[in-house]
Amino acid sequence: MHHHLILRVVTKMLVGTIILFALYVQFHGDFSPGGGFQAGVIMSVAFILYGIVFGLSQAEVVFPPWLVHKTMALGVLIYGTTGVFSLLLGYDFLDYGAFSPDHPSHGQHWGIFAVELGVGITVTGVMVGIYYAFASRPPPMDDEDW
């Protein structure tokens, strides 16, 4: 899409804002709508938009496929580790009271923060990974082919 000047300029302006919005949805999920799932999707949209407008090869420079694959597993690992951590401290699996025994609701805040982060990371990785898998197959298409 090298001839779409407006698309390229608007994309450059939007990508940063989209990532910022994803981070807001991720870390403000306790107070406003949203959470890990939505934030992960919004975060991946930033990379997918970049890939659509500037080409897959450019997107793969920013977020290389090997890193995407690691990201997919890392989120589940963070989530699972949160549970194992509370287990090791003598609490139930995924009982966030373990993070702050004197103040259980603070522990809940930390626990929710950790598992939502895990969810967001996995969803980002999976969405970008699936997009890469689809987009890397066919030869690039002309605009008129649609």
Next chain:
Amino acid sequence: MIETFINITLFAMQVLTALFIVRSKRLFSVVMLSGVFSLLTALFFVALDAVDVAFTEAAVGAGISTVLMLGTIALTARTQKKTAPTGYLPYLVVAVTGAALVYGTLDMPSFGDPMAPAHQHVAPEYLARSVTDIDVPNVVTAILASYRGYDTLGETAVVFTAGIGVLMLLSGLRRRRDEDDVKIVKNKAAKAKDRA
């Protein structure tokens, strides 16, 4: 009053979009219209005060799904194949199924009924306890991440597994196709040698 009007308008637009999807032969417009359908669904969820669900629907249904379906079109075909006329049997099946579904909804509690079983089971307890237990204003997040932490761990694992599955299917096929290409080239070269 105004709420009923908004709901009916949104439903009418959804039905209209669905009819256009059925009528259209160009898959590009079908994909775009299904994105519109998702967006209308998200608006409907907003009207129902289910902002978390609306958020997800707008991001996943209207955003990611549309992009992935476009990717699929790029891999396969741009237009729908012509199908032979099938007579009236499909219409009959659709009509009977629709009638059965409408009949099924007659037993359901009426729209927005506060006495519905879904609002009487554990929901009041969550609403009452989450303030002291978890101290998070968004009860949806409290239920999703804390009370139902196991479920969410399972969901994350499902997303992970789905991603792995798609990656294995698509990248595996690509490798095989490359090998096939190499074979074809070699066969051609061998044949050319035989001729010479």
